Amino acid sequence: MHKLLIANRGEIAVRIIRAAHELGLRAVAVYAEADRDAPHTHLADEAYLLGPPEPAQSYLDSARLLDVARRSGADAVHPGYGFLAENAAFAEDCRRAGLTYVGPSAEAIRQMGSKILSKQIAERAGVPMVPSYHTSDAATLAQQGPEAAERLGYPILVKASAGGGGKGMRLVERPADLLPALEAGAREAQQAFGDATLMLEKYIPRPRHIEVQILGDHFGNRVHLFERECSIQRRHQKIIEETPSPAVDVALRQVLTSAALRLAAAVDYTNAGTVEFLVGPDGAFYFLEMNTRLQVEHPITELVTGIDIVHQQLRIARGELLAFTQEQLSQRGHAIECRLYAEDPAHGFLPATGRIRVLREPTGPGRRIDSGIALHQDVTPYYDPILAKLISYGATRQEALLRMQALLRDYTILGVTTNRQFLLDVIASAGFAAGDTDTAFLNRHFVDWQPTATVSDEILALAALGELLQRRGQLTSALTAAAPAAPEAVLTTPWQRYDGWRIGGSV
């Protein structure tokens, strides 16, 4: 492996390009027209235009990607996350084209990508599932349902077998409500999916989302890199993750990680993957799904284990043995990640667009920023609105929390609406500080969140100063990124001089 094509964009493409360079590989970027000036386009050794901004004609177009691989002479492909990262056909096409696919086998992607198949495999591997009752026949369900519900234990969920998105779903807390819920659920399911079939499922109150990171090489060696808790979600999407989970003790960690490794073994899993679980307040846990790719939140695991997961992905893909055993791995300290999104938390998390006019990404001990943006870049509506990941590390959870608060306060981005202040308020909340988190945390505590920034006279005074400095040209974006300077001192770096200065001598 000597030349890696990164079939992705944004912060993850930047992350992978850097890892490729660190391992002595050449990096090939691909970009859509909207990303002509994006950082990933410029950081790679070569960059190829895929086409129009729409994902289907750019980052999702496997034929174009394979064509770029051929033209550039790349011998390996890293899919990142999202786009084609869990597409078994793309993994297969890469291998057929003689390229090393940095990820698991196409077969493992296919098996874990199927809702039904993945649950069957997990069940066979002895991974706990959410207890449920199925029957395809409405009459049987009406007849057997009450008894089945008693066995599962109330409260239970009535769900449409065909569906998702909450359609036909009902929470039933006591036996008397079951039959009416079955009737109403069937009507709703019929309308939504054309299929009235229902199932009963045990309802897990206040579950946490906890997942286990796995690495496997091509020689049958497999390790876990402990857990991550990702309970802070909006619209079923994670926005804050941490490790270790405040809710996982040594005993729970042991059973979670061994269940994850059993599932990975069942599909001969190679490369990096993540097994996701729901964990109830009683410590009971249930399989959700397996993600057969690099995860957005992988940096927090890197910080507490000291393992560079992208390096390991590339090493595994080029046929190296895992360089460490399970016994050599440990969790040291605590890490938290916040996903900075271009979205408006005060208005239903609607995606926001705009040009980044001011950008300061503060560095310092215990701060890591995986960023995919640059000053003056346009944030377009075409892709996932993630801008950057803010990651903090501390010896303790408390230290990581304090650092994350400071990082969120110091991180400065103007020109596009982001969730920065929302994240700051969540991180600074008593509930989060107590580790009292579950997947409904934001709905419970932050559903009506508004940016509570009263404009004081002092702030108006500061605005006037800002406006004055801007009119004088003392607040240009470059200056804003550093500091205001006296007018004669503005043109001090060679890059801002117009007098013929050049690297290696004058013109």
Added chain:
Amino acid sequence: MKFAYRRSATDEQTVEVDIVPLPERRGTYRVTVGEHVFELDERLFHRAAFLKQADDITLQFEGREYRIFDASQRRRATPTHTGDLRAPMAGKIICVLVQPGEHVKTGATLLILEAMKMEQQITAPQDGVVTRVLCREGDQVTAGTELVVLEEDSAFPTRAASPG
């Protein structure tokens, strides 16, 4: 220099803010907001960030983000800004804010002249179109030098204050 702000998009009340440099301490300013007077150091913008797009100001300070709305379109030209398009005194052009062809409204700042270490805004005396700009940033000009040519444009409607 005077600014007029509103604290929210729907706020009817306009707050006048007056900012003057303190000659004895370079980089510091006295800012008067209503009855409050602040002395601010420009180095605050190591920590704060400011962005103005049209009438919409965003300010980030100590982790909070503030939205402020420029209300100066509602303001008549104040007596300190006579709207004279000639340099009122000898000085240096430090900022040219308009280009030929640009529509401007009464009171809009066209350029800023620095004289005696003080700044003077040259503002539009009426709605109109900038037909010529006769100076460039950094030019030294003498008193009475014509700086901008503005043609009255009665067909150009005055825009109401932006709702934000």
